[in-house]
Amino acid sequence: MPKLIQSLPPGPLAIIGDVHGEIDALLALLHRLGVDPERRRAQRPVVFVGDLVDRGPDSVAVVEVVSRLVDAGLAHAVLGNHELNLLQRDRKEGNGWFWGDAEDYAQLDSGSVRFASRLATPSDRDRVAAFARELPLVLVRDDLRVVHACWDPQAAGQLPEAGEHDVLADGFAATIDADLVAKGVPERAREERAEFGGLRVREMEPNRHLYAVVEEDTAHQLRNPVRLLTSGGEVEVPVGKHFFKGGKWRFVQRDRWWRNGADRPTVVGHYWRRRVTPTRGDLELWDLTPPFQWDEGVFCVDYSVGYRYKERVRGRVSGFHGGLAAMCWPERVLVFDDVDGAPTATR
Numbered sequence: 020m021p022k023l024i025q026s027l028p029p030g031p032l033a034i035i036g037d038v039h040g041e042i043d044a045l046l047a048l049l050h051r052l053g054v055d056p057e058r059r060r061a062q063r064p065v066v067f068v069g070d071l072v073d074r075g076p077d078s079v080a081v082v083e084v085v086s087r088l089v090d091a092g093l094a095h096a097v098l099g100n101h102e103l104n105l106l107q108r109d110r111k112e113g114n115g116w117f118w119g120d121a122e123d124y125a126q127l128d129s130g131s132v133r134f135a136s137r138l139a140t141p142s143d144r145d146r147v148a149a150f151a152r153e154l155p156l157v158l159v160r161d162d163l164r165v166v167h168a169c170w171d172p173q174a175a176g177q178l179p180e181a182g183e184h185d186v187l188a189d190g191f192a193a194t195i196d197a198d199l200v201a202k203g204v205p206e207r208a209r210e211e212r213a214e215f216g217g218l219r220v221r222e223m224e225p226n227r228h229l230y231a232v233v234e235e236d237t238a239h240q241l242r243n244p245v246r247l248l249t250s251g252g253e254v255e256v257p258v259g260k261h262f263f264k265g266g267k268w269r270f271v272q273r274d275r276w277w278r279n280g281a282d283r284p285t286v287v288g289h290y291w292r293r294r295v296t297p298t299r300g301d302l303e304l305w306d307l308t309p310p311f312q313w314d315e316g317v318f319c320v321d322y323s324v325g326y327r328y329k330e331r332v333r334g335r336v337s338g339f340h341g342g343l344a345a346m347c348w349p350e351r352v353l354v355f356d357d358v359d360g361a362p363t364a365t366r
């Protein structure tokens with residue numbers, strides 16, 4: 020059972036964003052950073068912000084490379100929501116590889132399509148789970164904190180010193196469920212969803228705000244510390260502003276929690292940041308912050324390499340929009356897997 024909040028090593032670090040099974044991007048980035056997993060050498064230790072797995076072509080190989088570096092004392096990592104899903108045996112889009120499911124699909128707004136990734140054997144599955152089970156939720160030292168999605172001191176204060184992520188998350192969820200059931204919320208939410216096609220049909224847009232759905236969704240996200248730290252807060256959208264995304268009508272959206280400020284520089288992943296501010300289409304949370312900028316002492320280092328599997332499905336083979344990034348600390352210089360030249364992140 021790991022200690023859930025652990026110390027970062029002293030000295031310079033390279034903090035690497037969500038890898039999502041993109042083994043080629045990982046090896047290219049490590050090479051640029053002077054890290055050699057074969058010879059177990061590194062110019063500086065690397066820190067992974069979680070979400071090593073899912074979607075990309077080879078999550079098994081990514082975990083192998085990262086575990087080798089961790090075992091050699093050259094890498095540290097925190098748990099992401101995608102690792103938590105595997106530990107909780109929660110089958111989701113993009114994690115079919117773990118269950119040996121060759122029928123895994125990518126959910127595009129136009130529908131779902133199959134994509135290819137290396138399927139785990141039973142022993143791969145055991146190794147990946149054993150690796151994920153030992154990860155802390157937070158890594159911290161005086162000048163820096165690393166957490167997958169969200170830092171929340173109150174939530175962190177509710178955690179035991181050590182614990183099993185899936186057992187803890189399930190325990191918090193059971194308490195929240197009992198409370199919601201006592202208030203009749205799940206039954207009302209079921210009725211609300213049933214009335215609008217389970218909220219999974221774009222043509223069946225709800226014509227009103229669904230309050231029980233909102234209460235159910237926000238309770239499970241905000242009141243479960245394991246979920247809050249690994250996937251961030253969800254807040255209610257204003258009445259009438261519900262939206263269709265990822266194949267579902269939604270009444271809650273991700274919370275820009277960092278706008279409350281952080282007590283020390285905090286690096287997260289999770290939020291699908293882009294290298295170029297989009298001029299049209301859906302804006303993600305970090306699209307509201309210039310591409311290489313800190314926001315209230317928080318920096319998202321996930322530059323959406325995890326989007327490549329969807330780009331491949333659409334026929335792209337190079338020149339991907341998203342990249343795998345590392346933030347060199349304390350220099351605040353970014354290094355990408357696929358472009359030369361390093362932007363410095365501005366405060």
Ligand SMILES: [Mn+2]
Nearest residue numbers: 070099100289
């Ligand atoms: Mn994530």
